[in-house]
Amino acid sequence: MTSAAHTRLERVRASAGIVKLAPQQIEDELGGPIDAEFLAETLRELFDEADPKGGVLGSLNQLLTIASKAAALAPLGGEDSESAACAIEVAAAFALDSAGMRLHLATSTLHPSPARRTPLKRTTLGTMQPLDTTIPDPALIVLIGAAGRGKSTWPHTQVLELDQFRATVSDSPSRQETTGDAADVLKLILERRRARKLNTVIDAASLIVQ
Incomplete structure (x- = not known):
């Protein structure tokens, strides 16, 4: 690894450390008395069906999508690069399509968003x-x-x-x-x-x- 790459990696680690603090803060807020609406709105900060790419999982999806494109260009040989890129792309899709949809089911059950309620x-x-x-x-x-x-x-x-x-x-x-x-x-x-x-x-x- 070159000196420049090492410096970039240190910046990545510093940013990742900051990101790790956010879930800890949210965990602390969930430790006290809460109701269904509070929990639903908290989870919507992770994934909101009204704006799938605007929440935390959306940001993770975007990060992994960029990482997938970078992997495809990595000098590993054609098939190895493609396999790595594909695996990262699947992880990106999982963040929204699987984890996100399950959170949507949970939030809709806990407290449906007023904007999403429709009459029978x-x-x-x-x-x-x-x-x-x-x-x-x-x-x-x-x-x-x-x-x-x-x-x-x-x-x-x-x-x-x-x-x-x-x-x-x-x-x-x-x-x-x-x-x-x-x-x-x-x-x-x-x-x-x-x-x-x-x-x-x-x-x-x-x-x-x-």
Whole structure:
């Protein structure tokens, strides 16, 4: 490691040390008497469904995304660099798509954000029976089921259909070995729609990537 790189690393370590102090402070605040609303709003500082990239997990996602790009350019050899970059990219996605969504579920259960509460409404979806349901706006809706069960009766501009993306990447919606590539395309479009706070429906026969 060069002298300049060593200096940069020391700055990184100093910054990381400061970052570590923030969770400790929040832990102290959680140590006293709290109610559900206080806890929900505290967790929204980590991940807020209204601004997924604005919270702590969003900052972590951005940091890891930049690290992934740096890894891809590291002089390790083509496949090694690509593998490292891919692993970091998965970690970045996990911060928002997995950890973030689970926090969203927790905060919505503890104390739904007033801006996200919507009145109970009666919805008819094509050939499906009328539904009494509460649909937040915006919302991410995942539909799972066999063909012909009404999944495709939502407004087509809102639906991301995994079969369609399989056909896009392989010319055949039934080629299960292309599901991984199709899911990558779906995730990219989903990210863009979430950034614009648009209702989005994911239509898939299964959540298991073959």
